[in-house]
Amino acid sequence: MTSAFFERPVDLVAADLVGCVLTVEGVGGRIVETEAYAADDPASHSFRGMTGRNAVMFGPAARAYVYRIYGLHWCLNVTCGGGSAVLIRALQPSLGLETMMARRGLVRPQALCSGPGKLCQALGVDASLNGAPVLARPFQLAAGPRAGLEVGPRIGISRAIGVPWRFCEKGSPYLSVRIRA
């Protein structure tokens, strides 16, 4: 995979990331849920221009944008250039299961990485990785086959509700929230 993968419309990148395998220090699994956030998107951190927090969203593509949410959890995005980014929302855990279970406190596999905050805890992602290239150590990102894709509105936001920019692997038991029919 090359950085050109990320220099495309952010919703396409978000859709294509479902099925890819993401690890940090060899710990992680297949991406099964993502969300796209664009520069001209009222729900995006970048909507009101560059600030201290969102600066890496305006830098090069293929970088990690990591921020703290609710004072407790971390969220991991991959930048796509020009103020856009893809939020990684859920993984199907497969590599380094014991490490992830230790970090998360022995959770059943289906709930190990089923949410943006959970997967950051499981993979050991925090602010020290903000701005780091995702195509180099400690990250590893490999293309994978995409099974059925399911699309729906994004979760947990209060603006631009209803924009169908959430992408999930169809029927996966590892999602943060099941897509409603």
Added chain:
DNA sequence: ATATCGATGCTCT
């Protein structure tokens, strides 16, 4: 099965 609520700290208004 859904609903509500508290934790906790930073960013931006």
Added chain:
DNA sequence: GAGCATCGATATT
């Protein structure tokens, strides 16, 4: 001072 791109526990149908 308000508002979070959340999570886990507890309460309620």
